[in-house]
Amino acid sequence: MAISQLKSRFEQMESFESVFGFLFDASQLVSLDDEEMKNCCLKLELALKHGEVSDIDAKYLLSELQVLQEMLPNEAYETGNPWNSIKIMEFAKKMDMFPNILVAYRILLTIPVTVASAERSFSKLKLLKSYLRTTMTQDRLNGLAILSIEKNMLKNIELEHIIDDFASKSARRNHFR
Secondary structure, X not given: OHHHHHHHHHHHHHHHXXXXXXXXXXXXXXXOOHHHHHHHHHHXXXXXXXXXXXXXXXXXXXXXXXXXXXXXXXXXXXXXXXXXXXXXXXXXXXXXXXXXXXXHHHHHHHHHHHOOOOOOXXXXXXXXXXXXXXXXXXXXXXXXXXXXXXXXXXXXXXXXXXXXXXXXXXXXXXXXX
């Protein structure tokens, strides 16, 4: 069962990469010639099409990507540390002239979160959700999951500050007439 689920996940990721792969980092984006980029844009438009409506227009996306290729600074596609999709999106957002690129990157960066399955295997949630906690409310389980996932951030929190803040807020009394 676990092996078939892993195969399914890898197939989903391969499908995702075949549609969005050219947008993953600046070195991939810059390495494409016009014909390859046109094919990638058409494939992306087709993937994002629902009926006659599409989130992007392949023709406009192609022209925006060609302009973006020329505008990216050299540091963006250096082989040692090429810009990732988030940096490229931030750069495009600053330029304020690439609407189709911004839509494509927003979708690219959102999809991995939305295709994540609700299974608890291979996750922090599996560690939290034991047979002893099956009656736990969803709010409490969510809170524990966040605490477990963000444990590194919790190590840096000053408890005295939180206690003082809590004490000052509970010391207030509101008088109603």
